[in-house]
Every structure is written in structure tokens, then in C-alpha cells.
Amino acid sequence: xxxxxxxxxxxxxxxxxxxxxxxxxxxxxxxxxxxxxxxxxxxxxxxxxxxxxxxxxxxxxxxxxxxxxxxxxxxxxxxxxxxxxxxxxxxxxxxxxxxxxxxxxxxxxxxxxxxxxxxxxxxxxxxxxxxxxxxxxxxxxxxxxxxxxxxxxxxxxxxxxxxxxxxxxxxxxxxxxxxxxxxxxxxxxxxxxxxxxxxxxxxxxxxxxxxxxxxxxxxxxxxxxxxxxxxxxxxxxxxxxxxxxxxxxxxxxxxxxxxxxxxxxxxxxxxxxxxxxxxxxxxxxxxxxxxxxxxxxxxxxxxxxxxxxxxxxxxxxxxxxxxxxxxxxxxxxxxxxxxxxxxxxxxxxxxxxxxxxxxxxxxxxxxxxxxxxxxxxxxxxxxxxxxxxxxxxxxxxxxxxxxxxxxxxxxxxxxxxxxxxxxxxxxxxxxxxxxxxxxxxxxxxxxxxxxxxxxxxxxxxxxxxxxxxxxxxxxxxxxxxxxxxxxxxxxxxxxxxxxxxxxxxxxxxxxxxxxxxxxxxxxxxxxxxxxxxxxxxxxxxxxxxxxxxx
Numbered sequence: 001x002x003x004x005x006x007x008x009x010x011x012x013x014x015x016x017x018x019x020x021x022x023x024x025x026x027x028x029x030x031x032x033x034x035x036x037x038x039x040x041x042x043x044x045x046x047x048x049x050x051x052x053x054x055x056x057x058x059x060x061x062x063x064x065x066x067x068x069x070x071x072x073x074x075x076x077x078x079x080x081x082x083x084x085x086x087x088x089x090x091x092x093x094x095x096x097x098x099x100x101x102x103x104x105x106x107x108x109x110x111x112x113x114x115x116x117x118x119x120x121x122x123x124x125x126x127x128x129x130x131x132x133x134x135x136x137x138x139x140x141x142x143x144x145x146x147x148x149x150x151x152x153x154x155x156x157x158x159x160x161x162x163x164x165x166x167x168x169x170x171x172x173x174x175x176x177x178x179x180x181x182x183x184x185x186x187x188x189x190x191x192x193x194x195x196x197x198x199x200x201x202x203x204x205x206x207x208x209x210x211x212x213x214x215x216x217x218x219x220x221x222x223x224x225x226x227x228x229x230x231x232x233x234x235x236x237x238x239x240x241x242x243x244x245x246x247x248x249x250x251x252x253x254x255x256x257x258x259x260x261x262x263x264x265x266x267x268x269x270x271x272x273x274x275x276x277x278x279x280x281x282x283x284x285x286x287x288x289x290x291x292x293x294x295x296x297x298x299x300x301x302x303x304x305x306x307x308x309x310x311x312x313x314x315x316x317x318x319x320x321x322x323x324x325x326x327x328x329x330x331x332x333x334x335x336x337x338x339x340x341x342x343x344x345x346x347x348x349x350x351x352x353x354x355x356x357x358x359x360x361x362x363x364x365x366x367x368x369x370x371x372x373x374x375x376x377x378x379x380x381x382x383x384x385x386x387x388x389x390x391x392x393x394x395x396x397x398x399x400x401x402x403x404x405x406x407x408x409x410x411x412x413x414x415x416x417x418x419x420x421x422x423x424x425x426x427x428x429x430x431x432x433x434x435x436x437x438x439x440x441x442x443x444x445x446x447x448x449x450x451x452x453x454x455x456x457x458x459x460x461x462x463x464x465x466x467x468x469x470x471x472x473x474x475x476x477x478x479x480x481x482x483x484x485x486x487x488x489x490x491x492x493x494x495x496x497x498x499x500x501x502x503x504x505x506x507x508x509x510x511x512x513x514x515x516x517x518x519x520x521x522x523x524x525x526x527x528x529x530x531x532x533x534x535x536x537x538x539x540x541x542x543x544x545x546x547x548x549x550x
């Protein structure tokens with residue numbers, strides 16, 4: 001329940017505090033006194049978006065704070081999931097800075113508006129005239145039926161399953177489109193793949209061919225260089241081998257004289273061995289070089305094939321060609337295996353669809369079970385509100401379509417008179433009738449569900465006399481189970497409250513401000529008398545007010 005509301009620097013409010021209690025609380029005030037400002041402030045801590053125009057003093061921040069007793073609402077898991085410290089008396093604070101930036105806190109933990117809205121839905125049911133109009137909305141009617149049928153768990157499971165179902169169907173659609181495109185390109189992709197397969201290209205092949213052709217195209221220069229190198233190495237008179245042998249013999253003569261000379265002799269011997277090895281490789285390389293026009297032509301043709309295929313595929317290397325070949329293989333494989341892939345996806349969809357159908361069936365059965373009870377109780381409640389001839393026709397039809405809340409279609413028709421035609425609420429119900437229907441709905445919900453604090457904003461619009469007494473009695477009964485707050489302009493309803501606040505305007509230091517006060521018994525009598533007879537309070541109005549309070 002709401003225990004305390006504090007508002008600072010909001011619209012016409014400098015600073016006010018309201019301490020609420022259990023039971024039935026009344027808020028009254030003249031038109032324009034600022035009752036809507038209170039609602040606006042409360043709406044901000046319930047998650048409504050804020051704007052800079054809300055600030056009374058544009059140089060200071062606006063702060064709205066509400067204290068809620070939350071021990072009855074099983075919110076521990078919600079607080080844990082959102083990393084908020086759980087307190088039995090939790091404080092929601094909303095701040096609007098002069099810059100226009102808005103901040104929200106729950107027990108001093110910063111939260112975003114989505115978390116704030118989700119939390120506030122469990123704490124306060126704020127009824128406005130706009131919500132009364134929602135009665136004619138099918139989705140709102142479903143919400144009422146589902147609340148009475150206690151379908152929350154089923155609807156949550158259904159909603160999750162529907163998301164999976166729609167994702168799977170979207171994936172299948174995309175798969176079919178891809179497969180269609182792949183089929184159209186299959187023959188061409190097969191031709192490209194076979195061309196690459198027949199090419200039998202290997203990693204590094206292009207580099208080897210280019211290197212080999214470079215040798216063959218320069219074979220004369222290579223052979224001449226080899227001939228010169230062999231001559232310089234093996235000439236009997238001036239060759240490197242002859243001179244190195246002479247050097248080796250000369251140093252070997254003195255090698256035994258010291259370690260230093262011995263080391264030199266060993267190094268020269270190593271050079272001699274290395275030179276012999278180099279000479280052998282020069283001779284082998286010279287013999288291997290053979291100018292073969294046929295061989296050059298073969299290599300040229302192979303390279304030309306590689307270049308042509310690379311150009312065709314916009315590839316820079318054989319490595320890229322092999323990657324393209326692999327990609328083509330996957331495309332071909334996808335088409336070859338399309339039946340299996342599509343069948344698998346269809347089976348996944350059928351599995352989810354079966355679970356959705358089972359949930360939708362459960363939801364339908366629970367709705368169908370509660371609708372006759374709801375219809376009977378609603379008509380009885382409205383009979384107590386001077387709508388004795390009111391009847392409803394509620395038709396629940398199963399369909400083959402998966403909607404967001406099941407597979408049902410709902411038609412709620414209304415007739416206010418005996419023998420009258422049944423039509424939709426928005427076509428035949430007056431404002432006063434809509435207000436009474438909404439109150440009756442809330443009354444029934446309060447008996448079957450754990451409603452939070454409920455605030456009625458002039459739900460008595462369009463009614464008067466005995467009907468207002470009946471509405472007051474109904475709200476009084478509701479207040480036995482939950483905290484009820486009603487903003488009203490009718491003295492018959494105002495008199496039934498356990499607690500009574502008055503909203504008023506006053507001029508302070510040349511400025512008009514809105515304030516609120518809790519009325520004692522005498523003040524309540526005067527307020528009721530003024531509501532009955534106007535500013536000039538007559539003795540009869542005072543007596544009438546006392547009778548209403550008693």
C-alpha cells in the first residue's frame with residue numbers, strides 16, 4: 001500500500017506531504033485546485049515520462065517520492081532480478097533536473113523507466129477516465145477475463161512459446177527463399193565448381209610454375225653463368241680448387257707447431273670440403289638445365305589457365321580459388337540436402353505449435369469456465385448500481401490463428417434495456433454507465449485477484465443521487481481488502497471515506513501554490529456542506545453533511 005507521497009517543485013506545488021492509511025481515502029477540491037497535479041506527480045513515480053515543464057522553479061530540481069509497504073506482494077525475486085535492495089517499506093523516487101534529464105531510484109538504486117513501470121504495476125492501479133474508455137477495447141476485456149481466470153502463468157508460457165514459434169517460421173521463410181535462389185543458381189554454380197574441380201589446383205602451384213618459367217626463359221644466361229662458375233672453380237692452373245689445395249698443403253706443414261695453426265688448417269680443410277660440395281651442385285644444376293620449348297609451352301598453358309580462372313572469379317591467388325570452390329560446394333550441398341533441412345525446420349515448428357495449441361486450449365478452457373460467473377456477478381453488481389436491466393452477451397470463439405494472448409476471439413456486447421439490441425459498449429453505453437461498469441469490474445477483480453492500491457480518478461463522472469451512494473458502498477467494501485483512494489466531486493462518496501484530504505490553492509508571497517491537508521471531522525462537515533450547497537454554506541447543508549457522515 002501507499003504510505004506516503006512527497007512532492008517538491010512540481011507544477012503549482014512547492015512542497016507537500018501526504019500520509020496515507022489503510023481503508024478508503026477521499027481526495028476532494030474545487031475544479032482547478034490541483035487534483036490532477038497530484039495524479040501527475042504520482043504518475044511520475046509510476047513510470048510516466050517527464051518533461052521540463054513539470055518544474056515549478058526552473059532553477060531547481062523536482063523530486064517526487066513515494067513510500068510503499070510491499071510485504072504482501074511477493075516482490076523479493078523481482079528486486080533480486082533487477083539488483084535492487086529489497087525493503088518491506090520501499091521508496092520510489094523520481095527526479096527531474098533543470099536540464100530536463102530525468103532519474104528514477106528504487107531504494108536509492110538507479111533504475112530505468114521499464115523497471116519502474118513493471119514495479120509500479122504491482123503497487124498501484126491508477127484508474128483514469130481514459131481507462132474507462134478502454135472497457136470497449138477487446139484487449140482490455142481479455143485482461144479482465146484472464147485476471148479472473150488466473151491465466152498469468154499460462155499466458156507467460158504461451159507468450160514465450162509464440163516468440164520461438166514466430167522465430168522458427170521466419171527462419172523457415174528465409175530458408176525457403178534462400179533455397180529458391182540457390183536452386184535458380186544451381187546449374188551455374190555446378191559448372192563453376194566442376195571447372196575448379198577439373199582444374200585440380202594446388203596451394204603453391206602458381207608460385208612454382210612462375211619460378212620454373214623464369215628459369216626456362218633465361219636458360220642461356222643461366223648456363224653461361226654455370227660454365228663460368230665451373231671454370232673458375234675447377235681450372236687446373238688458376239681454379240679455386242687448385243689454389244685452395246695449395247693453401248691447404250702450405251698451412252698443413254706448420255699445423256703441428258701451434259694450436260692456432262692447427263685451427264687454421266682445420267678451417268681450410270672445411271672450406272675445401274664445402275667447395276667440393278658446391279662444385280658438385282654446380283655441375284648437377286648445369287646438367288639439369290635443358291631448353292625444352294615443349295616444356296615451356298606446357299607450363300605457359302597451365303599458368304594461363306590459372307590466370308584465366310582467377311580473373312573469372314576475381315581471385316588473387318590459388319588459395320582464394322580453393323576458398324571459392326569450398327563455398328560453391330556448400331551451396332550445392334545445401335540444395336542437395338534442402339529436403340532434409342526444410343523437414344527438420346518444419347518438425348521444430350510442429351513441435352512448438354503442438355505446445356502452443358495445448359497452452360491455448362488450457363487458456364480457452366479457463367476463460368470459458370469463468371465467463372458465465374463473470375457475466376452473472378457483473379450484472380448483479382450493476383443491478384446494485386441502478387442498472388437492473390443491464391445484460392451482457394459474451395462470446396468466446398476458438399480460432400486457428402495464434403494471437404498474442406491465445407487463439408481466442410472475444411465479443412462483449414451490452415444492452416442496458418429489456419429487449420434491447422446487443423451492441424458494443426462504445427456505441428450504446430453512456431459516460432455514467434461506463435463509469436459504473438468499470439467500478440463493477442474493479443469490484444469483482446478485487447474479490448478474485450490480489451489487486452494493489454487502487455486510485456479512482458472521478459469514476460463517479462456522470463452519476464448522482466442514489467447511484468452515487470451505491471458506488472460509495474461498493475468502494476467501501478473494496479477497501480476492506482485493499483487500499484482504495486478516490487478523487488471525487490460527489491459528497492455522497494466523499495462522506496464514506498475513512499480519511500479525507502482536501503486539495504486547495506492559496507496565494508503565498510504573490511504566487512499561487514497548490515497544497516493539501518487532512519481534514520478533521522468538523523472540516524469534513526464544512527467540506528461536504530460546501531460540496532452540497534456551494535460557498536455560501538447553509539444550515540441545512542451542514543445538517544445534511546452531518547447525516548452523510550453518520
